[in-house]
Amino acid sequence: MNLTPEQNQFRETIRDFVLKELEPIACGIEHGGEFPWKIVRKLGQMGIMGVNYPREYGGMGLDTVCYAIAVEEISRACGSTGITVAAHNSLAIAPIYLFGTEEQKRTYVPPLARGEKLGAFGLTEPEAGSDAGGTRTTAVRDGDSWVINGSKCFITNASVAETYVITARSSDAPGAHGISSFILEKGMKGLNVGKKENKMGLRGSDTAELFFENLRIPAENLLGKEGEGFKEFMVTLDGGRISIGAMALGIAQGALDKAIPRAKERIQFGRPIGTFQAVQWKLADMAVEVEAARQLIYHAARLKDAGQRYTRESAMAKLYASEAASFVTHQAIQIWGGRGYMEDHPLERYYRDARLCEIGEGTSEIQRLVIARQLLR
Numbered sequence: 001m002n003l004t005p006e007q008n009q010f011r012e013t014i015r016d017f018v019l020k021e022l023e024p025i026a027c028g029i030e031h032g033g034e035f036p037w038k039i040v041r042k043l044g045q046m047g048i049m050g051v052n053y054p055r056e057y058g059g060m061g062l063d064t065v066c067y068a069i070a071v072e073e074i075s076r077a078c079g080s081t082g083i084t085v086a087a088h089n090s091l092a093i094a095p096i097y098l099f100g101t102e103e104q105k106r107t108y109v110p111p112l113a114r115g116e117k118l119g120a121f122g123l124t125e126p127e128a129g130s131d132a133g134g135t136r137t138t139a140v141r142d143g144d145s146w147v148i149n150g151s152k153c154f155i156t157n158a159s160v161a162e163t164y165v166i167t168a169r170s171s172d173a174p175g176a177h178g179i180s181s182f183i184l185e186k187g188m189k190g191l192n193v194g195k196k197e198n199k200m201g202l203r204g205s206d207t208a209e210l211f212f213e214n215l216r217i218p219a220e221n222l223l224g225k226e227g228e229g230f231k232e233f234m235v236t237l238d239g240g241r242i243s244i245g246a247m248a249l250g251i252a253q254g255a256l257d258k259a260i261p262r263a264k265e266r267i268q269f270g271r272p273i274g275t276f277q278a279v280q281w282k283l284a285d286m287a288v289e290v291e292a293a294r295q296l297i298y299h300a301a302r303l304k305d306a307g308q309r310y311t312r313e314s315a316m317a318k319l320y321a322s323e324a325a326s327f328v329t330h331q332a333i334q335i336w337g338g339r340g341y342m343e344d345h346p347l348e349r350y351y352r353d354a355r356l357c358e359i360g361e362g363t364s365e366i367q368r369l370v371i372a373r374q375l376l377r
């Protein structure tokens, strides 16, 4: 895969940790529906919660390819932990790091990057899903404060986070141009978290609503430029889509890992099912999908590291990898047959977890729209 020795070494370190510490408890995280605090704390100590941020801001100072590798390897065992890391790292830390003042960066990034605090990103609202510019939450300037009213939904890490970045409509300027972004902190009066959502998959990850009721925040909690919040969040999502792609890739790789030994060991009609062409072709197609997804994700990550525009490539990577994950997990269950359909088998979890990747951080339809707009510009 043309990785540098450092990137290969980094993968081995993560893989080793995941096999020893995460894989054995991944089913428990899902079925207990409990937030994986213990693992998240350990990942924080390893530097993974801020893997691609500079050391001076508490990160590991590694590149985006390493970040993608981390999310991939974590998700290969546990999608819930994968999305927790991804949302924290590329949705919560990134906008502060990219658009914050030096003071905001020094205040908020290090505790997040070291994993001492978790972060969340509040964009989606009941009436603003794919149409993210349809934000109805408002921010009204009042002297040295902003007063925020409204709500956000389906927010990853909502009830476990201590730092939030959110969007709100701050002027009557049309569409996306009237939106600004803000930094919020747990405990602010008027910031309330709703109940944890009961999801189809990724049940160990935390997803909840946020409510803002006359939430008064200091004027300096404006993030970036007033009226530029929508664009800032779009840039953030360009990066986030690499990590959701990496999460989907990890899930797909994990499912393939489980299908191969089954094809070798399961005897039917007096021979291993992997000797039948029907099963061989499934495995071949699964492996092609996994490898193609990996190439697209690392390509987008490399463009990001090179400082080039990668909106189209991250959308391609996320689109391809998430659809590949649905395909590969489907086929892996097919190879396992009835056994793979049982609740105590990891594959039924992988199958459910994969589904979110086609929805979160922009549906497959939105990725196609983003790619097409880039082609037709």
Ligand code: CAA
Pocket: 087, 091, 123, 124, 129, 130, 131, 132, 133, 154, 155, 156, 176, 230, 231, 234, 235, 237, 238, 311, 359, 360, 361, 362, 363, 366, 369, 370
């Ligand atoms: N980079 C920089 N600027 C961008 C940009 C990007 N990637 N995308 C758009 N912009 C700019 C445009 O250039 C435009 O600027 P000007 O008006 O100055 O020319 C402005 O932003 C508005 O852009 P559009 O006209 O393209 O906006 P739109 O209303 O048509 O919407 C969209 C575009 C791509 C559909 C966008 O709404 C979108 O991405 N929707 C999906 C939202 C999404 O992904 N939500 C995920 C929520 S997070 C989540 O799921 C987290 C989780 O935990 C799983």
